Amino acid sequence: xxxxxxxxxxxxxxxxxxxxxxxxxxxxxxxxxxxxxxxxxxxxxxxxxxxxxxxxxxxxxxxxxxxxxxxxxxxxxxxxxxxxxxxxxxxxxxxxxxxxxxxxxxxxxxxxxxxxx
Amino acid sequence: xxxxxxxxxxxxxxxxxxxxxxxxxxxxxxxxxxxxxxxxxxxxxxxxxxxxxxxxxxxxxxxxxxxxxxxxxxxxxxxxxxxxxxxxxxxxxxxxxxxxxxxxxx
Numbered sequence: 001x002x003x004x005x006x007x008x009x010x011x012x013x014x015x016x017x018x019x020x021x022x023x024x025x026x027x028x029x030x031x032x033x034x035x036x037x038x039x040x041x042x043x044x045x046x047x048x049x050x051x052x053x054x055x056x057x058x059x060x061x062x063x064x065x066x067x068x069x070x071x072x073x074x075x076x077x078x079x080x081x082x083x084x085x086x087x088x089x090x091x092x093x094x095x096x097x098x099x100x101x102x103x104x105x106x107x108x109x110x111x112x113x114x115x116x117x
Numbered sequence: 118x119x120x121x122x123x124x125x126x127x128x129x130x131x132x133x134x135x136x137x138x139x140x141x142x143x144x145x146x147x148x149x150x151x152x153x154x155x156x157x158x159x160x161x162x163x164x165x166x167x168x169x170x171x172x173x174x175x176x177x178x179x180x181x182x183x184x185x186x187x188x189x190x191x192x193x194x195x196x197x198x199x200x201x202x203x204x205x206x207x208x209x210x211x212x213x214x215x216x217x218x219x220x221x222x223x
Contacts (some may be wrong), residue, residue: 035212044204044214044215044216044217045153045161045204045206045214046214047206047211047212047213047214050212059211061211062118095160099208100163100166100172101166101167101170102149102151102166102167102170102208103151103153103163103165103166103172103206103208104151104153104161104163104206105163105166105172105173107160107161107162108160109160110160
């Protein structure tokens with residue numbers, strides 16, 4: 001079955017850290033750019049970060065630069081997002097997504113991150 | 118950052134009617150524009166990419182048009198399952214989403 005499964009979300013205090021993971025299956029993971037997209041409660045989606053097929057190129061939205069790091073392991077078909085110095089405004093559902101010919105053509109079910117004291 | 122502005126915010130229509138949703142970019146994104154549908158509690162689903170190409174499995178009642186800064190998503194005859202929130206997204210310069218249009222039952 002073709003799917004993306006996220007894990008690692010939870011409740012964390014402001015200034016804390018969290019590592020999200022995504023397990024990919026059913027397709028050739030190493031052939032695709034991959035992204036993390038988040039969606040705050042009641043808001044539209046926001047692209048967070050992406051990574052090239054071989055990991056040699058990465059991009060981040062300005063609001064997370066220097067705090068979040070995206071990484072992948074093609075041998076394990078996995079995608080990670082290390083989130084440091086978390087803020088209340090980082091509270092959202094985080095989705096692992098695949099970048100297809102255009103847009104995000106595959107989404108996981110999402111993992112909730114709540115930043116609160 | 119490229120800002121996408123969607124209109125209207127809410128569209129109230131009856132099943133069978135035609136829905137026309139607009140998305141305007143703050144600068145040209147050429148044809149690097151996608152549309153998504155999202156239902157409550159679900160992840161967004163890709164409908165259209167490249168401004169006018171339907172994604173795999175998307176019914177032909179969904180169509181996209183436009184280029185540059187002005188784009189349209191048309192649903193030719195609303196089915197009960199089409200009532201949802203729709204987002205446009207550009208991938209010509211980094212990636213940004215519009216704020217969404219809710220299509221609700223009149």
